[in-house]
Amino acid sequence: MSSTSPALHLSTILPGHDAATPLRAEGLSKRYGRQTVLQNLSLQLEPGTVLGLIGRNGAGKSTLLQLLLGLAEPDAGQATVFGQPALRMGDAVKQRLGYVPQQPMAFQWMTPRQLLRFLAQVYDGWDQAHAEALLARWDIRADKVLAKLSPGETQRLAIVRALAPRPALLVLDEPAAALDPVARRQLLREIVAHAGEEGGSVLFSTHIVSDLERVASHVAFLHEGRLLLHTDIDAAKETIARVHVPAAGVAALPERLPGELARRALGDGGIALVLMDDGHTSAQLAQRPGVQCEPLGLEDLFVEIAG
Numbered sequence: 001m002s003s004t005s006p007a008l009h010l011s012t013i014l015p016g017h018d019a020a021t022p023l024r025a026e027g028l029s030k031r032y033g034r035q036t037v038l039q040n041l042s043l044q045l046e047p048g049t050v051l052g053l054i055g056r057n058g059a060g061k062s063t064l065l066q067l068l069l070g071l072a073e074p075d076a077g078q079a080t081v082f083g084q085p086a087l088r089m090g091d092a093v094k095q096r097l098g099y100v101p102q103q104p105m106a107f108q109w110m111t112p113r114q115l116l117r118f119l120a121q122v123y124d125g126w127d128q129a130h131a132e133a134l135l136a137r138w139d140i141r142a143d144k145v146l147a148k149l150s151p152g153e154t155q156r157l158a159i160v161r162a163l164a165p166r167p168a169l170l171v172l173d174e175p176a177a178a179l180d181p182v183a184r185r186q187l188l189r190e191i192v193a194h195a196g197e198e199g200g201s202v203l204f205s206t207h208i209v210s211d212l213e214r215v216a217s218h219v220a221f222l223h224e225g226r227l228l229l230h231t232d233i234d235a236a237k238e239t240i241a242r243v244h245v246p247a248a249g250v251a252a253l254p255e256r257l258p259g260e261l262a263r264r265a266l267g268d269g270g271i272a273l274v275l276m277d278d279g280h281t282s283a284q285l286a287q288r289p290g291v292q293c294e295p296l297g298l299e300d301l302f303v304e305i306a307g
Contacts, residue, residue: 019083020047022169022201023068027077030063037063038225040077045169045203050195052216053205054298056306060225061205062102065173068203069099081169095124098162102173104154112149112157113142116164123165131164138186151178163190170194172204176211184211191215209299219298223305228261229276233298240301241282243273246290257281262305274304 023045030038037060045051055061066072068079070086079086082093107115112135120126135142138156140149149157155178162170170191176184192215194200206212212219219236221229229236240261245253247269259277266272274296275282286293296304 024080028074029076030074041227048199050202050216051218052212053220055222059222096168098167098170100158100162100172100175104158108147111143125165134160170202188215209302240276240296241293242296243285244292246270249288
């Protein structure tokens with residue numbers, strides 16, 4: 001057999017890439033026509049972590065997830081899944097994935113029960129008992145044709161489909177968008193259980209900051225196609241600050257400060273800075289006349305950068 005046969009090629013681990021790392025992006029860029037959607041983005045999801053990807057609609061979150069999973073081809077850079085090229089994943093790696101797209105649509109003529117039984121033949125690790133339990137817990141009628149499900153039921157079923165094989169990697173694109181508050185809480189509990197009890201890794205995109213804070217161990221902030229921030233949630237809460245600099249002190253500031261995430265002009269001629277540092281930069285600024293510093297939570301950070 002030739003060394004370039006498809007079977008061998010698909011199972012290759014890229015040099016320098018760890019098969020234990022669920023997801024890795026290196027220098028990803030993507031354009032659609034004249035619009036740049038992602039710019040030189042690098043990101044890594046560590047095993048056993050829950051990473052919340054946050055950003056406004058149109059920030060590039062869905063495109064990033066598609067590139068990470070090999071569902072779209074980047075213009076530059078590469079993505080790997082468990083060490084394999086995302087665009088050429090082997091079947092063994094695909095078996096370890098659970099993915100919920102933003103608008104799940106498939107097999108509309110089937111009922112949920114028929115769909116789950118069909119998928120049980122596709123996934124080696126499919127847990128039918130778990131699937132049935134999730135159907136009941138999420139209040140999904142197993143005998144109702146998929147085409148007649150409500151958007152919320154369709155979303156819940158997609159989540160059941162992703163969880164039933166007990167994947168090592170779970171990727172969810174705005175999973176709570178069509179869910180009511182009760183279903184959202186159920187989803188968050190499932191994410192926590194999947195990561196905490198089963199040791200799975202989770203990447204989910206959202207613009208609902210409160211959901212992210214409840215379940216994520218790490219946060220990545222995507223804005224206009226650029227990754228502005230990727231850090232531990234606790235570290236973000238301890239190191240991000242908003243600094244108000246009065247008009248009299250603006251001229252003395254450099255064009256960009258260490259750890260600066262954003263700056264915004266104020267109506268009185270001053271500026272508001274968003275900094276992420278160990279306290280050194282903000283402490284130095286706080287010594288200047290009229291400068292005020294305050295801790296900044298994730299929701300306020302979202303508003304400052306994306307508002």
